[in-house]
Amino acid sequence: MSRLVMKFGGTSVADLERIRRVARLVAAEIEAGHQVAVVVSAMAGKTNELVAWTDGAGAAAQGIDPSDDEYDVVVASGEQVTAGLLAMTLRNMGLRAKSWLGWQVPILTDEAHGKARIDEIPPEKLSAALDAGEVAVVAGFQGVTRDGRIATLGRGGSDTSAVAIAASLGAACDIYTDVDGVYTTDPRIESKARKLAKVSYEEMLEMASLGAKVLQTRSVELAMAYHVPVRVLSSFVEPGEAPGQGTIVCDEEEIVEKRIVSGVAYSRDEAKISLFGLPDHPGVSSTIFGALADANVNVDMIVQSHARTADTANMEFTVGRRDAQRAVEIIRAVQPQVGFEDVRVDEDVAKVSVIGVGMRSHAGVAKSMFKALADKGVNIQVISTSEIKISVLIDAAYTELAVRALHAAYGLDQL
Amino acid sequence: MSRLVMKFGGTSVADLERIRRVARLVAAEIEAGHQVAVVVSAMAGKTNELVAWTDGAGAAAQGIDPSDDEYDVVVASGEQVTAGLLAMTLRNMGLRAKSWLGWQVPILTDEAHGKARIDEIPPEKLSAALDAGEVAVVAGFQGVTRDGRIATLGRGGSDTSAVAIAASLGAACDIYTDVDGVYTTDPRIESKARKLAKVSYEEMLEMASLGAKVLQTRSVELAMAYHVPVRVLSSFVEPGEAPGQGTIVCDEEEIVEKRIVSGVAYSRDEAKISLFGLPDHPGVSSTIFGALADANVNVDMIVQSHARTADTANMEFTVGRRDAQRAVEIIRAVQPQVGFEDVRVDEDVAKVSVIGVGMRSHAGVAKSMFKALADKGVNIQVISTSEIKISVLIDAAYTELAVRALHAAYGLDQL
Numbered sequence: 133m134s135r136l137v138m139k140f141g142g143t144s145v146a147d148l149e150r151i152r153r154v155a156r157l158v159a160a161e162i163e164a165g166h167q168v169a170v171v172v173s174a175m176a177g178k179t180n181e182l183v184a185w186t187d188g189a190g191a192a193a194q195g196i197d198p199s200d201d202e203y204d205v206v207v208a209s210g211e212q213v214t215a216g217l218l219a220m221t222l223r224n225m226g227l228r229a230k231s232w233l234g235w236q237v238p239i240l241t242d243e244a245h246g247k248a249r250i251d252e253i254p255p256e257k258l259s260a261a262l263d264a265g266e267v268a269v270v271a272g273f274q275g276v277t278r279d280g281r282i283a284t285l286g287r288g289g290s291d292t293s294a295v296a297i298a299a300s301l302g303a304a305c306d307i308y309t310d311v312d313g314v315y316t317t318d319p320r321i322e323s324k325a326r327k328l329a330k331v332s333y334e335e336m337l338e339m340a341s342l343g344a345k346v347l348q349t350r351s352v353e354l355a356m357a358y359h360v361p362v363r364v365l366s367s368f369v370e371p372g373e374a375p376g377q378g379t380i381v382c383d384e385e386e387i388v389e390k391r392i393v394s395g396v397a398y399s400r401d402e403a404k405i406s407l408f409g410l411p412d413h414p415g416v417s418s419t420i421f422g423a424l425a426d427a428n429v430n431v432d433m434i435v436q437s438h439a440r441t442a443d444t445a446n447m448e449f450t451v452g453r454r455d456a457q458r459a460v461e462i463i464r465a466v467q468p469q470v471g472f473e474d475v476r477v478d479e480d481v482a483k484v485s486v487i488g489v490g491m492r493s494h495a496g497v498a499k500s501m502f503k504a505l506a507d508k509g510v511n512i513q514v515i516s517t518s519e520i521k522i523s524v525l526i527d528a529a530y531t532e533l534a535v536r537a538l539h540a541a542y543g544l545d546q547l
Numbered sequence: 548m549s550r551l552v553m554k555f556g557g558t559s560v561a562d563l564e565r566i567r568r569v570a571r572l573v574a575a576e577i578e579a580g581h582q583v584a585v586v587v588s589a590m591a592g593k594t595n596e597l598v599a600w601t602d603g604a605g606a607a608a609q610g611i612d613p614s615d616d617e618y619d620v621v622v623a624s625g626e627q628v629t630a631g632l633l634a635m636t637l638r639n640m641g642l643r644a645k646s647w648l649g650w651q652v653p654i655l656t657d658e659a660h661g662k663a664r665i666d667e668i669p670p671e672k673l674s675a676a677l678d679a680g681e682v683a684v685v686a687g688f689q690g691v692t693r694d695g696r697i698a699t700l701g702r703g704g705s706d707t708s709a710v711a712i713a714a715s716l717g718a719a720c721d722i723y724t725d726v727d728g729v730y731t732t733d734p735r736i737e738s739k740a741r742k743l744a745k746v747s748y749e750e751m752l753e754m755a756s757l758g759a760k761v762l763q764t765r766s767v768e769l770a771m772a773y774h775v776p777v778r779v780l781s782s783f784v785e786p787g788e789a790p791g792q793g794t795i796v797c798d799e800e801e802i803v804e805k806r807i808v809s810g811v812a813y814s815r816d817e818a819k820i821s822l823f824g825l826p827d828h829p830g831v832s833s834t835i836f837g838a839l840a841d842a843n844v845n846v847d848m849i850v851q852s853h854a855r856t857a858d859t860a861n862m863e864f865t866v867g868r869r870d871a872q873r874a875v876e877i878i879r880a881v882q883p884q885v886g887f888e889d890v891r892v893d894e895d896v897a898k899v900s901v902i903g904v905g906m907r908s909h910a911g912v913a914k915s916m917f918k919a920l921a922d923k924g925v926n927i928q929v930i931s932t933s934e935i936k937i938s939v940l941i942d943a944a945y946t947e948l949a950v951r952a953l954h955a956a957y958g959l960d961q962l
Contacts, residue, residue: 148603182628188563189635202638205631205646209624213597216620220604223617231620235650236695280651 135262135303136166139272139294142176143310144367145214148221154367155221157308157375158267162227167262169301171272171294172218174210182207200245204274204284208234211271211290219269229267232258234282239275239293241283248283249350250275250292253300262301270297288348295351299358306378307347312366313379314339314346316544317396321532324545328394329377332384335394338487338521342397352381359383384489392490392497393542396535399483400528402432403456404513407447407463409473412438416470417447423466429455433483433516433525444473448514450525453479481513482531485523486538498522504541510534550677550718551581554687554709557591558725559782560629563636569782570636572723572790573682577642582677584716586687586709587633589625597622615660619689619699623649626686626705634684644682647673649697654690654708656698663698664765665690665707668715677716685712703763710766714773721793722762727781728794729754729761731959732811736947739960743809744792747799750809753902753936757812767796774798799904807905807912808957811950814898815943817847818871819928822862822878824888827853831885832862838881844870848898848931848940859888863929865940868894896928897946900938901953913937919956925949 138161140154154170161168174182186203215231222229234241237258241248261268272290275283285292291307298305313327314336331339333356340349346364355362365378384390410416417436424431434449451459456477463475491497501522505512510533514525526534539545553576555569569585576583589597601618630646637644649656652673656663676683687705690698700707706722713720728742729751746754748771755764761779770777780793799805825831832851839846849864866874871892878890906912916937920927925948929940941949954960 148600151604185563185628185632186635189566189632189639202631202635202646205634205648206628209627209631212624212627213600213621216617216624217600217604219620220601220617224604231617233620233697282648 133165133167135169135301136161137169137171137294137298137301137303137305139171139290139305139307140173140367141290141309142173142179144308145172145218146176148217150367151214151218151221153369154218154308155225157367157369158222159225159227160374162267167303169258169262169268169270169297169303170218171270171290171297172211172214173272173290175214178210178213179207182210201281201283204245204282208271208274208282208284211273215269215271219267222267222269227267228265229269230261232261232268232270234271234274235276235280237270237297239296241275241277241285243277243283245281245283247286248275248277250285250296253296255300258297258301285350288351291348291351292354295354295358295360295362298360298362299354304361304363305355306363306365308365308367308375309346310366310368311346311364312376313364314381314395316394317535317539318398321398321535322396322539322545324539326544328379330380330382330387331394332387332489333381334384334520335487335489336381338485338518339395339397342399342483342485342487342521342523347381355381356383387489390490391488392494393486393488393544394490395487396538396542396544397485397487398531398535400531401453402450402481402483402525403453403459404448404450404478404481404525405456405459405463406476406478407472407474408476409444410447411471412443412445419466419470420447420463423462424451424459427458427462429459429462433514433523435514450481450483450514480528481525482528482534483523483525484531484534484538485521486542487521488542489520491520491522500541501538504537505534508533508537510537548580548582550584550716551576552584552586552709552713552716552718552720554586554705554720554722555588555782556705556724557588557594559723560587560633561591563632565782566629566633566636568784569633569723570640572782572784573637574640574642575789577682582718584673584677584683584685584712584718585633586685586705586712587626587629588687588705590629593625593628594622597625616696616698619660619663619697623686623689623697623699626688630684630686634682637682637684642682643680644684645676647676647683647685649686649689650691650695652685652712654711656690656692656700658692658698660696660698662701663690663692665700665711668711670715673712673716700765703766706763706766707769710769710773710775710777713775713777714769719776719778720770721778721780723780723782723790724761725781725783726761726779727791728779729796729810731809732950732954733813736813737951737954737960739954741959743794745795745797745802746809747802747904748796749799749935750902750904751796753900753933754810754812757814757898757900757902757936757938762796770796771798802904805905806903807909808901808903808959809905810902811953811957811959812900812902813946813950815946816868817865817896817898817940818868818874819863819865819893819896819940820871820874820878821891821893822887822889823891824859825862826886827858827860834881834885835862835878838877839866839874842873842877844874844877848929848938850929865896865898865929895943896940897943898938898940899946899949899953900936901957902936903957904935906935906937915956916953919952920949923948923952925952
């Protein structure tokens with residue numbers, strides 16, 4: 133009997149009516165002969181309410197760190213409520229069901245409260261429950277440390293819970309969300325965007341980290357590591373209606389017809405930092421990026437160029453927009469040591485990327501990209517590439533234009 | 548070093564400002580040299596919200612019982628939130644603190660989900676935390692069954708949690724509430740009501756079960772069984788202000804100056820059921836009260852009298868008002884078997900009681916009661932007595948008049 137983990141996010145369990153809808157989707161999978169574990173998030177809005185309370189309790193701080201493990205105690209209660217309510221609803225539909233909290237499974241994590249990583253999920257108890265014909269309703273986003281304290285996995289952690297449980301149970305994993313699959317690009321920008329039937333883990337990883345917020349990055353990494361077949365599909369179906377096929381996220385080898393480019397992603401959460409008049413000698417980059425790394429600022433695209441005068445260089449790089457001002461302060465602090473002339477920050481930028489495993493074996497992808505952008509008069513500020521992705525930084529005002537031009541250039545509207 | 552359990556109800560932790568007030572009261576006791584465990588309820592209103600959701604989840608019922616253990620999973624989350632928030636607040640004030648959920652202590656209960664009884668609280672873990680200088684913030688109202696499922700103790704259960712933990716730790720127990728002690732009667736009815744410095748467990752039990760809702764009955768029984776000194780006092784004090792002495796609930800022997808009557812209690816949650824024309828032969832009462840007991844209807848006062856005609860009797864008894872209609876239906880169902888003539892229900896009644904351990908050794912208490920009521924023209928419908936209590940059922944319209952008359956008759960305004 134095949135095993136299935138079904139995961140439902142906050143908007144899919146936002147109220148009792150939606151929880152009943154979820155219960156019907158679960159019942160349909162049981163009917164179809166699956167053993168089912170369900171992973172649920174907190175009802176939409178609940179986590180924010182709980183986090184606001186912990187902020188308030190932390191506001192009395194007199195220089196003492198807010199205690200992350202107590203934050204977890206408060207915030208994990210949201211998923212607990214949903215798990216109990218869904219188990220009740222399933223029982224009321226005549227199914228056998230039981231809720232499972234992180235400490236009951238147990239979902240063992242490290243001690244990094246608030247952003248814990250799952251160490252291990254002993255499968256015995258959940259397995260036994262499934263074999264006994266019960267639906268296991270697991271509270272997502274939470275686990276327990278080895279010394280018995282509640283730990284949460286950080287935002288989006290329920291996806292990770294679901295994939296980790298699927299790996300532990302040898303199950304497939306269906307992630308129900310408010311979209312019906314993974315698209316070639318954001319349909320709000322390009323109405324010709326198409327749903328992908330299949331996408332590889334690596335492509336999905338690039339898409340997730342590039343701002344296509346369908347799946348949390350960590351959950352995709354985990355799925356790739358344990359070869360868990362993941363499917364993304366919509367929970368917003370009417371009673372009696374099937375949820376459609378969604379998009380399957382799987383190993384590259386399982387995708388027979390490989391596309392050169394699978395999708396166009398974009399992110400507006402970027403800021404570009406420019407350094408002018410850097411002395412051109414070894415150790416400069418290491419001082420600057422060392423200081424940023426020490427302060428936990430993530431640097432993404434980097435480009436260095438020689439200035440017109442022979443003995444100095446300019447450098448540009450991007451950081452997350454919310455880190456921009458802090459990054460500038462850090463850089464100013466090392467100015468005496470490094471000796472550059474000026475630093476500027478530009479928050480009016482966007483990153484647009486084309487992604488596809490086919491790039492590995494096809495030349496000319498970058499050329500088509502630059503040509504398509506040039507034809508529309510889009511100026512490229514910074515370029516970065518990986519094996520299966522090319523990203524460019526552009527003026528934010530051109531984001532939609534660039535996305536649509538690239539979507540057409542690779543024929544993604546004709547899949 | 549003496550140990551203290553401090554318990555705070557829902558109104559005392561209703562928002563972050565009140566939680567900070569609670570934290571200051573805790574800090575003062577630490578300052579005074581106590582080891583402190585704090586037991587908290589859910590923030591006021593939260594339990595009702597959670598219960599409403601479980602009702603909603605149960606509303607889909609197709610004849611299957613709502614699952615009480617899942618109800619507990621949902622509802623216990625309320626106290627979890629408060630425990631985490633208070634622990635954070637205490638830490639932010641510079642104290643060492645940690646939250647403890649039912650399963651972490653553990654507070655072991657039976658399997659009666661929704662109204663579980665505490666079986667055992669192994670003191671080792673909490674004791675070690677207190678000895679290590681930590682404030683233990685315990686989620687009230689909840690425990691865990693021996694097979695690892697969350698169980699709640701029922702409404703008011705946090706009082707019981709607090710007393711049971713105090714018993715387990717060899718601690719005294721301070722119950723902080725929205726009143727500053729136990730009064731000779733309800734101050735909203737009699738402005739001359741006085742706060743009692745001490746009251747015995749047995750008196751408190753009678754008061755609690757008679758509608759003076761300061762302490763939950765089960766918690767008083769437990770305090771009496773384990774000789775836990777309990778103090779009732781107000782959490783509604785301004786910053787810097789001491790919470791006053793409150794009322795100490797203790798063994799009768801510790802009360803030096805015994806009063807004949809300690810207080811006057813009343814309850815409007817009563818209904819009187821009258822049966823007319825009962826055949827006067829053995830087995831009739833047993834049939835009627837057996838049927839009520841089978842349906843879990845609690846019967847309180849009972850009086851039987853012979854009717855004018857020699858071969859039939861009339862009977863009157865009281866039940867909780869919310870059970871009244873159900874009780875009548877049950878009685879009508881046994882009418883063919885019992886053969887009475889008529890049944891009537893009167894919901895317009897109140898029970899007024901005088902309570903005092905001094906009654907054991909003093910005659911004439913009942914006589915003064917009946918005289919005081921007669922002087923004011925209050926008609927007595929039913930009487931019941933225990934060793935330390937006399938209750939009368941009267942027309943509800945006379946409740947306040949009767950309470951004030953009795954308060955004066957026993958000199959309670961001159962304590």
